[in-house]
Amino acid sequence: MAGIGPLTQDWEPIVIRKKAPSAATKKDEKVVNAARRAGAEIESVKKSNAGTNKAASSGTTLNTRKLDEETENLAHERVPTELKKAIMQARMDKKLTQAQLAQMINEKPQIIQEYESGKAIPNQQIIGKLERALGAKLRGKK
Secondary structure, three states, X not given: OOOOOOXXXXXXOOOOOOOOOOHHHHOOHHHHHHHHHHOOOOOOOOXXXXXXXXXXXXXXXXXXXXXXXXXXXXXXXXXXXHHHHHHHHHHHHOOOOHHHHHHHXXXXXXXXXXXXXXXXXXXXXXXXXXXXXXXXXOOOOO
């Protein structure tokens, strides 16, 4: 390669930098201390409710009287006694355990227990699955 001449590079240099720090990293204690050591100017602004719990408690005084005067007793609807007995009877007729029935409808055994004990909140999808698996009508008139 003696006859070619001097080799030169004709490319522009590329500088790779990290992206600019986000707002969260600008507030980081390490970053602030490093900036102080470097002599950079640091601006700090105190927010009006910073460090207090005023925002959480200020809105409650308006509704406190309404809540005190409220006398309606609210509760979730539970499984009716007829449905509990119908599920239990249909399951016993098919000679299934709660776990086997739960596996047939792809639910947890705990859900079958809750329905049979009356603690569950009725879900029409689950009741429909139970009807199909047990081959019995559980909803409506028989």
